[in-house]
Amino acid sequence: MYWMNIHDRRLDGETPRRRNFINLEVDQRWSMTLILSWVSYYVGRYGRLARLSILCHGYEDTSGRGGYGLQLGKDDLTLRNVNLWGGIYRKVNWLYVYSCAAADVAPGRRGTHGDGQLLCSRLAFYTGSYVRAGSATQWYQIRGTSREIDFGRWEGWVYTFAPNGAMLNPVWQPYD
Numbered sequence: 001m002y003w004m005n006i007h008d009r010r011l012d013g014e015t016p017r018r019r020n021f022i023n024l025e026v027d028q029r030w031s032m033t034l035i036l037s038w039v040s041y042y043v044g045r046y047g048r049l050a051r052l053s054i055l056c057h058g059y060e061d062t063s064g065r066g067g068y069g070l071q072l073g074k075d076d077l078t079l080r081n082v083n084l085w086g087g088i089y090r091k092v093n094w095l096y097v098y099s100c101a102a103a104d105v106a107p108g109r110r111g112t113h114g115d116g117q118l119l120c121s122r123l124a125f126y127t128g129s130y131v132r133a134g135s136a137t138q139w140y141q142i143r144g145t146s147r148e149i150d151f152g153r154w155e156g157w158v159y160t161f162a163p164n165g166a167m168l169n170p171v172w173q174p175y176d
Contacts, residue, residue, distance in 0.1 A: 001050035001093075004042060006035060008056035008072050013142040013149035015055070022046070030073040036087045043091045051094045052129075055149060058099035058116075064137065066101020067109060067116030079113060082122045090128040097123075097133035098151050103159040104135045117159060117167065125165035132160045135170075 004022040007015040015023045022042050026035055043049060059068035059076075069078035077085075097103075097120065106114035116133070124131040136156025143150050160168040 001048065002042070002046045003051040003053070004039065004049050005053045005055060006039070006072070007149075008054075010071060011056050011149070013140070014147040016148045016150070017146075022049075026073050028074050032073055032075040032077070032081055032084050033087075035073050036084060039088050040091070043088065048090075049092045051096060052092045053096040053098055055098045055151075058102045058138075060101050060104075060137070061106055061114070064101075065106040065114075066104035066135075066137075067106050067114045067119065069113075069116075069119065070097065070099050070102060077119075077123075079115075079119055079122065082119060083126055085123055086126040088127055092127055092129040095123065095127060095129050095131045097131065098138060098140075099133070100137045101135060101156075103133040103157070120159060121161050121165040121167060124161035124163055128163045130160060130162060132158060134158050 002020050005015050006024045009025055009027045024038055057071040058066050060066040069076050103116045103120050105117050109115050120131050120133050134154045134156050138155050140151045157170045159170045
């Protein structure tokens, strides 16, 4: 099975290059439908993906609280358009979101814009895959001359959402 990275190039560094990885590099010119059509194309060519990783910036408010969506392509990924991900339903086993505070919930924002747990839950539901994301600002390094992104260990609470959208038990920084 193949793994795929979707890297929004506004996140500094080079997309990690590994065997059996498909890398899709996007920027602010890519619509969400174009991004998802490329994912569907690669699934059609290589079969269901074992893992799809999203590498991008997450939106946070001025106090550093996140959950406001992901800077992915020109449309971003938010509660407003997460339903578009239904186009890859059951085509991915695991979806990892390497983005700052993607699963955070800003104070007073539960159930609305600023509820990253709701966004991740809906992403899991629409894709029919497990989704994993962190609640805190994620720090990463750029490795050597290759300038490859290395996220290392997660920061903060790490949440996993089942394909039906249910949150599984969150854990504190256990994953590499």
